[in-house]
Amino acid sequence: MRVExxxxxxxxxxxxxxxxxxxxxxxxxxxxxxxxxxxxxxLDPGRAKDDIQSVVTMLAGKYGMSEAQAEAGEExxxxxxxxxxxxxxxxxxxxxxxxxxxxxxxxxxERGRQEQLLDLLYRxxxxxxxxxxxxxxxxxxxxxxxxxxxxxxxxVLADPEAYAAEVxxxxxxxxxxxxxxxxxxxLDRTYGVSGAQPAEVFARALSRAWGxxxxxxxxxxxxxxxxxxxxxxxxxxxxxxxxxxPDGCAVPQR
Amino acid sequence: MRVExxxxxxxxxxxxxxxxxxxxxxxxxxxxxxxxxxxxxxLDPGRAKDDIQSVVTMLAGKYGMSEAQAEAGEExxxxxxxxxxxxxxxxxxxxxxxxxxxxxxxxxxERGRQEQLLDLLYRxxxxxxxxxxxxxxxxxxxxxxxxxxxxxxxxVLADPEAYAAEVxxxxxxxxxxxxxxxxxxxLDRTYGVSGAQPAEVFARALSRAWGxxxxxxxxxxxxxxxxxxxxxxxxxxxxxxxxxxPDGCAVPQR
Numbered sequence: 001m002r003v004e005x006x007x008x009x010x011x012x013x014x015x016x017x018x019x020x021x022x023x024x025x026x027x028x029x030x031x032x033x034x035x036x037x038x039x040x041x042x043l044d045p046g047r048a049k050d051d052i053q054s055v056v057t058m059l060a061g062k063y064g065m066s067e068a069q070a071e072a073g074e075e076x077x078x079x080x081x082x083x084x085x086x087x088x089x090x091x092x093x094x095x096x097x098x099x100x101x102x103x104x105x106x107x108x109x110e111r112g113r114q115e116q117l118l119d120l121l122y123r124x125x126x127x128x129x130x131x132x133x134x135x136x137x138x139x140x141x142x143x144x145x146x147x148x149x150x151x152x153x154x155x156v157l158a159d160p161e162a163y164a165a166e167v168x169x170x171x172x173x174x175x176x177x178x179x180x181x182x183x184x185x186x187l188d189r190t191y192g193v194s195g196a197q198p199a200e201v202f203a204r205a206l207s208r209a210w211g212x213x214x215x216x217x218x219x220x221x222x223x224x225x226x227x228x229x230x231x232x233x234x235x236x237x238x239x240x241x242x243x244x245x246p247d248g249c250a251v252p253q254r
Numbered sequence: 255m256r257v258e259x260x261x262x263x264x265x266x267x268x269x270x271x272x273x274x275x276x277x278x279x280x281x282x283x284x285x286x287x288x289x290x291x292x293x294x295x296x297l298d299p300g301r302a303k304d305d306i307q308s309v310v311t312m313l314a315g316k317y318g319m320s321e322a323q324a325e326a327g328e329e330x331x332x333x334x335x336x337x338x339x340x341x342x343x344x345x346x347x348x349x350x351x352x353x354x355x356x357x358x359x360x361x362x363x364e365r366g367r368q369e370q371l372l373d374l375l376y377r378x379x380x381x382x383x384x385x386x387x388x389x390x391x392x393x394x395x396x397x398x399x400x401x402x403x404x405x406x407x408x409x410v411l412a413d414p415e416a417y418a419a420e421v422x423x424x425x426x427x428x429x430x431x432x433x434x435x436x437x438x439x440x441l442d443r444t445y446g447v448s449g450a451q452p453a454e455v456f457a458r459a460l461s462r463a464w465g466x467x468x469x470x471x472x473x474x475x476x477x478x479x480x481x482x483x484x485x486x487x488x489x490x491x492x493x494x495x496x497x498x499x500p501d502g503c504a505v506p507q508r
Contacts, residue, residue: 011498043498063502077503080496110360112419165366177470181499189443192470195495205473214468216431216446219459241449242334244265244297245435248317249331 001034001210006041006174006184007118009098009132012077012088015122017183017196019084024202030210037109038118040102040170041182044095052096052133080196087127096133099167104139106163107156108148117146188213255288255464260295260428260438261372263352263386266331266342269376271437271450273338278456284464291363292372294356294424295436298349306350306387334450341381350387353421358393360417361410362402371400442467 005021007014025031053061059070074090081088101121108117120142124132132138136157143153156162177186185193185202187209193201243250259275261268279285307315313324328344335342355375362371374396378386386392390411397407410416431440439447439456441463447455497504 008498012503013496013498017496043500059502073503106364110364110417110420111415161365163364166364181497181504183497186470189468190471191473193473193495195497197495201473208473214443216440217444219445219447219455219462241447241451242267242271243435243437243449244262244267246297248313249266249327250435 001030001188001206001213002037003034003206004037004039004186004189006039006170006179006186007182008041008043009101009118009121009125010043010095011041011182012081012126013196014183015086015088015126016077016080016084017185018118018122019086020196020199021183021185021202023084023199024206027203028206028210030206034206036115038105038114039174040105040167041174041179041184042098042102042167042171043182044097045099045171047097049097049100050134052094052131055093055095056091058095081126087123089127089129092129093126094131094133096131099164100136100157101132101139102167102170103163104143104153104156106166107153108143108146111148113146113148117143117148120146190214255284255442255460255467256291257288257460258291258293258440258443260293260424260433260440261436262295262297263355263372263375263379264297264349265295265436266335266380267450268437269340269342269380270331270334270338271439272372272376273340274450274453275437275439275456277338277453278460281457282460282464284460288460290369292359292368293428294359294421295428295433295438296352296356296421296425297436298351299353299425301351303351303354304388306348306385309347309349310345312349335380341377343381343383346383347380348385348387350385353418354390354411355386355393356421356424357417358397358407358410360420361407362397362400365402367400367402371397371402374400444468 003021003025005018007018025034025036028034055074056067056070059065059073060067063070065073071091074093078088078090105114105117105121108114121132124130124138124142130138132142136154139157140150140153144150174182174184177184177192179192179194181194183194183196185205187193187205190212191205191209193205257275257279259272261272279288279290282288309328310321310324313319313327314321317324319327325344328347332342332344359368359371359375362368375386378384378392378396384392386396390408393411394404394407398404428436428438431438431446433446433448435448437448437450439459441447441459444466445459445463447459
């Protein structure tokens with residue numbers, strides 16, 4: 001089963017929601033058969049890379065709230081994070097573009113290090129003093145800590161087109177699936193869960209989606225596998241498609 | 255709608271099947287909303303990179319057929335290819351490992367050039383004299399012709415782990431879906447078509463899958479979008495997940 005999670009590094013509920021989802025996943029009996037894929041979603045896609053503000057100033061300016069209200073919001077989020085055992089600096093965090101971090105996360109996915117890098121990016125953004133914004137060497141350092149080759153990460157960051165198409169494709173896909181906010185969880189493209197729901201909601205979603213895993217249906221005239229899980233040889237089904245397999249290329253008798 | 259096509263560059267039916275599928279896709283009214291993703295499948299995954307044989311010798315050795323029988327098989331495949339307007343050298347082709355080509359196709363996908371590169375790899379393998387096997391510079395040249403940066407392609411080929419995890423993940427996924435041969439077409443993870451079927455079968459599969467595009471179902475307690483296509487704001491649905499959106503991070507009243 002595949003769970004896709006759309007999120008942004010700058011999204012506090014994504015940071016909290018990931019921990020809640022993982023609590024449910026850790027208790028899920030079929031957890032070893034669940035593949036988790038993190039997908040890109042920018043809350044502030046128009047922001048230039050060098051346009052950095054403090055979170056509180058950004059919130060106050062964008063939503064017309066007082067800085068005290070913005071700080072209270074951060075305190076509230078910090079308490080929610082703490083309840084999941086997550087560190088959260090409620091004062092002094094920055095806000096900026098996350099586009100390059102998303103590009104790096106796609107690179108990390110390709111190297112099997114996406115989960116590690118995302119955790120480190122969240123931790124760096126929400127709990128550590130040094131800003132993650134407009135600081136390629138900071139991201140290179142985090143990539144290295146996630147097990148990626150630092151030079152390769154530096155190369156990705158230096159090339160603005162590297163993995164940019166994948167970030168944008170994820171964002172188009174989110175819109176198509178009806179997500180306007182994050183975190184947004186999609187299980188086998190069948191069930192959707194929006195928001196940092198309690199772990200029990202994720203547990204229910206996992207069970208339900210597991211019980212209804214889609215089975216491929218063959219198109220008549222085609223010999224598609226009728227059931228992806230019964231181990232049947234797709235070449236034996238249906239009326240004989242022209243396929244190549246480990247035993248050579250069959251030429252069906254018609 | 256997403257169509258995933260598992261194939262191997264060394265698979266004649268994949269080369270032919272791609273053309274047949276594309277004929278159906280070109281006539282499909284919703285073709286602009288179809289995303290095609292090519293996935294990796296090696297017919298001969300254990301083969302070392304420098305282990306190259308002529309196709310005819312390989313077929314004769316592996317299946318105990320005479321070289322004349324193997325040549326007749328190639329003639330038959332060449333005729334099927336010609337019927338789709340595809341060039342095919344029936345004599346003198348090589349057989350070897352396609353792992354590096356699959357890695358390069360994943361790199362190309364990330365740069366939006368997968369389709370172009372796959373077409374060039376097929377053409378090179380099936381129709382051109384110079385072998386594509388164990389010749390990194392040949393692949394770099396094809397990558398360049400597909401619009402990729404030759405140095406970046408060279409870097410991918412030089413690093414045996416680059417995109418290797420993605421190739422293996424595709425192959426595991428194929429097994430999970432019940433595919434033991436290629437080409438194998440999966441439409442929105444709902445319908446499967448195995449083999450180089452006639453274009454009419456692909457046309458039927460496209461229509462059917464289009465009519466039954468999956469709609470996300472919300473998990474109760476979660477506010478997942480109920481329908482990926484009606485543009486509803488996922489934040490308004492259900493009982494209020496904790497999400498961040500373009501308008502900030504909502505804290506639901508519970």
